[in-house]
Amino acid sequence: MKELLWLIPFLPFAGAFILITTGSRLSKKMVPVIGAGSVGLSALVTLLIGYNFISTSSASFHFTAWQWIDIAGLSPAFAFHLDPLSLIFIFVITFVGFLIHIYSAEFMADDDGYARFFAYLNLFVCSMLILVLADNLVLLYFGWEGVGLCSYLLIGFWYTEEKNGYAARKAFIVTRVGDTAMAIGLFMLFQNFHTLNIQEIAAQAPQLWVTGSNTALIIALLLLGGAVGKSAQLPLQTWLPDAMAGPSPVSALIHAATMVTAGVYLIARTHVIFELAPIAMLVVGIIGAATLVIAGFAALTQFDLKRVLAYSTISQIGYMFLALGVGAWSAAIFHFMIHAFFKALLFLAAGAVIMALHHEHDMFKMGGLKKKLPVIYWTFLIGAASLAALPIVTAGFYSKDQILWLTLAGENGNIWFFLMALLGAFVTSIYTFRMLFLTFFGKEKTHVSHVPGRGMNIPLLVLAGLSTLAGFIELPHSFGHLTIFSDFLSPVLPAVKVQEDFESIEWMIQLIAAGVAISGVYVAQMFYVIKPELSDELKSSAADLHKFWFSGWGFDGLYNFLFVRPFVFLASINKNDIIDKFYDGLVALANLFNRIFSFTQSGILRWYIMGIVIGGILLLSLGLING
Amino acid sequence: MNEVQTVSGLLLAGILFVLGLVGVLIRRNIIFMLVSVEIMLNAAGLAFIVAGSKWAEPDGQVMFIFILTMAASEVSVGLALILQIYHQLKTLDGDAANKMRG
């Protein structure tokens, strides 16, 4: 059974291949059948393999598709490593990916690039699967760049509009900054271990380095650079809100559920190295905490429905990073999974709303959709509740609560992380319900022109179910005490130790978290349902702050100021400045050489023979001098 | 009867070789170039014979025979080609054949 592992990434690839080669000739019905079907089959295989994996209670499974090269010690293979961690990831990727494919079949039906869309999407799924299944870092990097490329292609999918192309380039370039750091990190790893096999590195690292070793720290920070870029964390988070230029299913799949969590995966995968570098861990935690708060406040002020969700994604990934930073590995992965469900749900629902309202993105022009779009409303409500972590009934509560608890009680936790996380939770709850109230309550402002059909509703319902039920597989100590998920992951990711004196107060923390979430909902209702004029007052009284948050804490402006402007300035003060001269010089030099050498290529036979004679004389003289 | 030093033989071969080389370089007529190349090949053959005589082995002369074979084929193909070129370009000027350059 497990020998079929290769099928999981191969099926989407085959789908993409068929669509690329025959796309234009396929009938409109066949395109989604191939596109969604291949991912669906892949999900099916994942389920079968997962069942097999669990029922035989294997620790891990290795499958070498083929040895790529084996030259001078470097021997990267197309080899897959399946363990609980990658199993959870491939499950989420294929399953959520499949639902999003089904949704897209209807959502994209009127688009000209129908086949192209599915081809890219399939290619993305394939790359993402390779990324998480890779047993060595070369293959992982291959998948890493593959998803980056697909993300670029899909953000710029509607390439006729210039700003979409701009957003695509921005995403590509900003993540590239992180990728470069990561590539350097990989080279350093190879230099230290003479292998890039992840398992071997994990096994050797504790022997090679002592805890706190400088090399480990540098490598960990470089890997973190890659993770931060891909996962849109501080300070490389600016590309994600703009990436919303892509179609909504793309945002759901790539920029919420899967690709942006690749950074989380990378850190979890290489956690051995991070554990050897406590400072790097701390940095991860700080980045996570800072990101979740900053992005949360930015989300509070957005008008654009999708941008709220984008900031919320950044913020939620901040929670995951925070969890990673305190060593709560399985909590991070748990939150990843739950987040994938409810964020995909929210994006898809948002996409349906936007589609229903003629591509209207502005929440203030929506409203009163509760009656018109009941299915969307209810599913959106479930997703929002999960995002806001409303207690007991939502999955988000269980995953976020675990993180909150461990930031305080985990052995690396501290009160500051906890307070930040709590603040984040409060803000999350406010902006989530602000979004819900603005969109679905109040008066109807834009006419509904398109009611989504079954193809879009079913994925929403399935995801809504998952957003509720998936939380019950991991219940806290204080009630239920169920640890299916963390037990499952325990062979790969060590459990976090809890400081003893906190154990007794776990119920209190939960109570606080629940209270914070509910009060957030109340605040949102206060401002946007009961007394809408209050929000305007607040907005005008703190206009600067609003603007600051609205612009995502001014990061784009800051970067514009720090990097882009000086760059443009340097380039423009003087077009012949030294750097330009240098490159011009290179070009001129190349041209000069070209002309000199071209001159020798005169076409005259005797001249050529002369060249040979000169060469002969040079060789003879060389021999005479050195002989 | 043979007291000739190998060095003298090789020197003679070297001089003839360079003379042939000069011929290739200064003549524009393709036939002359071909003839000059023949002189060089012949000089190389001489060098082989000298070397063979030095070691009292037949290998030098064997090689000379192979060179002879090669020179003969070379000349026949070369002359056929020259005939062709003369028909195309109406000249034997080696420098005139410079349609291709750069």
Add this chain to the structure above:
Amino acid sequence: MELSSINILDVLPGILLVTASLIAMLSIAIRRNHKLIFGVTTGSLLGVFIYLIIYATNHSFTVEPLFVIDGFGTFITGLIVLSSLAVSLLSYAYFEQREERKEEYYILLLLATLGSAMLVISKHFVSLFLGLEILSIALYSMVAYLRKREKSDEAGIKYLIIAAFSSAFLLFGMALVYAQTGSMDFKDIGIYMDSVSNNGLPLLLIAGFAMMIVGIGFKLGVAPFHMWTPDVYEGAPAPVTAFIATVSKGGMVVLLVRFFGQINGQHYPVIVLSFTVIAIASMFIGNFLAIRQNNVKRILAYSSIAHLGYLLVAFLAGGALGVEAVSFYLVAYFLTNIGAFGVIAILSDQERDAENIEDYQGLFWCHPKIATVFTAMLLSLAGIPLTGGFVGKFYLIASGVSAQLWLLIIVLAVNSVIGLYYYIKIIAVMFDKPKAFEALALRPRLYLINLITLVVLSILMIWYGVYPQALIERIQDFLK
């Protein structure tokens, strides 16, 4: 060794090739028929290749005094035969469209293949010289085969004079080496050099090697003996150019590797220095000449100068890894070059070959299949990952690193970047808007043979980029 005591099976590939050329000649004498002789040629090349696959062994034995048949030689012989087969497949359509008499071409092709195949198993000056000259003499006529084209004649005479001229250098050098060492066998020369190396190599020997390098360097087309390359590439018919770029140069590379290995070339700084200079000069000159060139055939010629420079890195690295790298690189290089020139051959019309870069403008929109093949080939030449060319280059670098040839590796890396420019330039032109051009009248049936050949070549090339390990293991097997 008496004729009767030679084991026929040992030299059977050679005998088969000889027989094939004789049959080809006889069949012309009986009845001129292009299809027939094409069938004879491809059939016999295929036969030789199948023989090599079935009976190929990696244990080495010698046929004194001229030949050594070992895994390396057998592997490259197979490669050469396969390349000739591909060239011959590409030739059929090319010559069918032209009114010249076509049949003799195949005899010459078979003979040239024979020459190259003899070259790679040579262990003696005599066989080196004879193999080289069979190859050269057959090539003179092949280059000038299209007699009506002035360019073809011009290329032919240039090639002939320069080849004969450099052969004279090679021969004189060999004579000097023979005069000094008293042997023409590679191994004996190596033994002699070992015995005298303590007080430095004798001048005569060094001079001999220097003059031999002139002859060899000409054949390889490395700087400063490269100047004939672009003119001959341009003037020769496209399939012949493919042949020169691959079989002719490849045979010489292998011979050089063998010779260098037998005399332990790495131990002599003079020899290493000479080749280092040649390698660096070739890389730079080749790439710089190509960047502003607008003739595709010439671009490929210049690129081949640079590629031979790259190859010399692995050659200088030597050792098992170096030989592996050379073997792998040759496979990738052969596939890509034949593919690239095959594309040129397909697109050529009766008057001239499709060599101007404008001929390729918008090719993607008129002939997407051909353009895809060409793009794949160019990317491989540029060394983009997941192509055979990338793995080959990676192999070269790995072998260079293990021999610590840092200077050469840096130059190689710099040149790979320069090279990217002109390969991408051609690809960019193909993506351009098509100029108002009358769709090329490709003759469907003929065109099919070429297309199938090209597609097979591209698939192989990509296959070796995605899954090179099979080939690497096969090479390692052969080189044991």
Add this chain to the structure above:
Amino acid sequence: MQITFYIAGAIAVLSTMMVITRFNIIHALLYLVVSFLALATVFFILGAPFAAALEIIIYAGAIVVLIIFVIMMLNLKAEAVDEEKRWLTPQVWIGPAILSIILLGELIYIISSMETTGSIAQMVDAKAVGKSLYGEYILGVELSGMLLMAGIVGAYHLGRQKKKVIHRFLEDVEE
């Protein structure tokens, strides 16, 4: 014997110089024959009588005749000589002369550096050559057969004249 060697050598060098400097190609070829004859003598003195015979038969007898034959086919007129005169100007000489002098100097220096003890030319007769040729080098002989075949096929293809497709009068006009 030594003196004969030097005389023959000198004749060879002198006549070769004449070959490369003559304007009239027939004269040059006659000098070439002289040069080959002198070289044959040198071969003989060096102890290679078989090679000496071949030199006369093949080089002087066959190759030179072949070249003369082609020249007659080309039917070169008096202008050819004038053309040669125009081409062979002093400035053409400069570059090649410098290069050749350097090369010659290096060759002479290198060859003279050879240790001379025991390097005396010795006799190798035709029988030994024949035994070697048809003994150990038999495969080489076979291969040289292929070499000749390549030459013949090539020369046949290239040398064949085009079929005359246009009318005789028109062709005359064209020429």
